[in-house]
Amino acid sequence: MSRLQTTLRDLKDLNVYRATLAEFLGVMFLVIIGCASPYGERTIDHTRISLSFGMSVATIVWVINNVSGGHINPAVTLAMLVTRKITMVRCILYIGAQMAGAIIGILILKGLICNWQLAYYTREQLNITECGLALNTLGKEVSPGQGFGVEVLITFMLVMTVFATCDQSRTDLHGSGPLAIGLAVTIGHLGFIEITGASMNPARSFGPAVVLGDYTNQWVYWVGPFVGAILAGVVYEFLFAGNAGTTKVVEFFTEVDYNPENEPFDEYPKTPRVASDIPT
Template sequence: MSGVEKIRTKEFWRAVGAEFLATLLFVFLGLGSTIGWHDAASGTSPTPPPNSGGPPLPDHRVLISLCFGLTIATMVQCFGHISGGHINPAVTLAMLVTKKVSIVKGAFYVVAQLVGGITGSALLYLITPEKRRGTLGVCTVGEDINEGLGLLVELLLTFQLVFTIFATCDSKRTDLGGSASFAIGLSITIGHLFGIPYTGANMNPARSFGPALVMLSFDQHWLYWIGPILGAIIAGLLYDYLFCPDCCKPSPGQVIPKAQTGTYKEVDRDGPDSMQMVKRKKRTERKDPPPTREVLSTV
């Protein structure tokens, strides 16, 4: 469970490096969409970034939401096969609590994500003109929203994100189709479309910690840790132990590997609990499924 023996392997450090680079790019590109720029050609004033003295205009809210959502979908697609594509300390902690990653890997992932968030924020700070930086996307709660409500909003937004991750990346499911990375990106987009006016739609401690450290602005910063972490852990535990504890059970007609004992389980249509051990039948002259797999017949 500790995973100490993995530290000396190349795969371990490749995965940690992937989390660093993915978080760096995610924070850099996502925060970049919050910068307000003056359109000299049309003579319009710059769109106010979130939490910089005024609410973001609807079109700018859509821009920010799509940028964060598409960026996370791209990063998961690029780095998911290397590190799992967590790119979020809250996601890593949820995976740790549900025993999907070791303690050592989880700790290194969180450090890599935080350093990546800081680096991405610092790079954006360096390339952005001073008069355009604003708050650099530092998250604060919206007007007329107290810290308690902000905490609840962050908890719920992160809950739906992590529940989506667990549901779309569940290796025990046989009904999944499409792209898991795209589904996760949509979840991020939905969270931003709803949450920007409330809390800035953080859902990721690395995303909030990076600009907060660069701008030395830590007002209300605690809720951007507690809310996402609580929401992620609750989502992971509920999915694994309540909503999908038996998703590994085969359904009628499902193809499963043979047991080494020469028997296999046959599923009854009357319910998933109506199962019996059936002796393996001898193969006939007609074409059968490959010898390593057996098709479940229904009773």
């Protein structure tokens, strides 16, 4: 099946829309759980936030990876498009669903916690009059350029992990792919949450920004993750993948119906593997 035929098929395939719904729900629950984690204490517990985001990602990817691939991140989706693992139709639907899921998730979170949060601040005599909703902001004395660099680096690490867990040409991977992805998110938060908030995910940053109407330095949380994700996808596919090599590079740029897995393209790209997928 040609690439064009696959793209046209995606428009008529109900499974694509089922996958789109999975991405919407996945991001919605990610932002509800992750963005709720900073609240309820006088001081912010960065370890709790890191684990909340990381374990949420691992759990959600585990649940929906057989439906949509478990992207739950526009940066991951764009990297999959650039490396020709998904069609443009699927990319547009996924990113639209992810953005909508983030906004709806933050609106739900606002309704659930804002009144309680403000009452808590008043009771504890804290000089805070707004419901922050875990808006990503740059740390003190951190320039937008530095924030951009951090987001590129930590998103690069995350997307390299995603591509490694999806690499069907490797037989050395054991254990849980979704857990590895969640740990990459956790590590990114532990290292850099005080610098940029460790977004790694434009949807996660976009939801709070829209609901609060605060787009300060928002470009950092879009351009940084997108650049990091694209670089990671290209580096992994052409240098580190189990079937990497010059032949793959040549085919990528010359074959109209290029397939990175050397399998019929009408089979949806493989999802993060679990232990039962590994040959013994």
